[in-house]
Amino acid sequence: xxxxxxPEKLLSVFKGAPVELKCNYSYSGxxxxxxxxxxxxxxxxxxxxxxxxxxxxxxxxxxNKGETSFHLKKPFAQEEDSAMYYCALKYGNKLxxxxxxxxxxxx
Amino acid sequence: GAxxxxxxxxxxxxxxxxxxxxxxxxxxxxxxxxxxRQFPKQSLMLMATSNEGSKATYEQGVEKDKFLINHAxxxxxxxxxxxxxxxxxxxxxxxxxxxxxxxSAGTGELFxxxxxxxTVL
Numbered sequence: 001x002x003x004x005x006x007p008e009k010l011l012s013v014f015k016g017a018p019v020e021l022k023c024n025y026s027y028s029g030x031x032x033x034x035x036x037x038x039x040x041x042x043x044x045x046x047x048x049x050x051x052x053x054x055x056x057x058x059x060x061x062x063x064n065k066g067e068t069s070f071h072l073k074k075p076f077a078q079e080e081d082s083a084m085y086y087c088a089l090k091y092g093n094k095l096x097x098x099x100x101x102x103x104x105x106x107x
Numbered sequence: 108g109a110x111x112x113x114x115x116x117x118x119x120x121x122x123x124x125x126x127x128x129x130x131x132x133x134x135x136x137x138x139x140x141x142x143x144r145q146f147p148k149q150s151l152m153l154m155a156t157s158n159e160g161s162k163a164t165y166e167q168g169v170e171k172d173k174f175l176i177n178h179a180x181x182x183x184x185x186x187x188x189x190x191x192x193x194x195x196x197x198x199x200x201x202x203x204x205x206x207x208x209x210x211s212a213g214t215g216e217l218f219x220x221x222x223x224x225x226t227v228l
Contacts, residue, residue, distance in 0.1 A: 044151075044200070044219040086150065093139060093204075095217060099150040
């Protein structure tokens, strides 16, 4: 079955520290993975997708098929990065989400 | 940019009544819309896939007679919670898939509404 696991409910770091939000997936097919972000009082929005291999707001994520992971990383956290982050897996026409990780960046 | 709007954003109703939530794609056409339910501090759970002009496809465990979905046009999908009970209280979120530049469905980016909070007394 398709599954996305985000093991950390909350990740708290200091400003300027590196950030890694973990995401593991379970899918028998060829995965298409995304990271979505939800800032306080705002709607869910796409942060990045693995097929684009892009860096958005300093964040990157590499798909590791061997480890079935798609961890989100940023070398230097900023206070405005504080938000809820969801990892998502697309299968067929659907999107399944992980439980989400709250990132808190402290000054 | 692509905008998806939900209405109402917040609704309180009495137990036993029905509530309709609208999801509109404001500046693009969406042949497919999705309805999610989110419990406090939990993830989004896909309830159903709404296809324009055809019946919705419900996920396992979701009562289709309880959660009626209609996708009458390329810009509007509605979710009606029938005979609502307190356990139906939740945050309902819709998303719409923008058709990809190639013109094929299923490749376009997904845009989310702001969500609708339902409280059933």
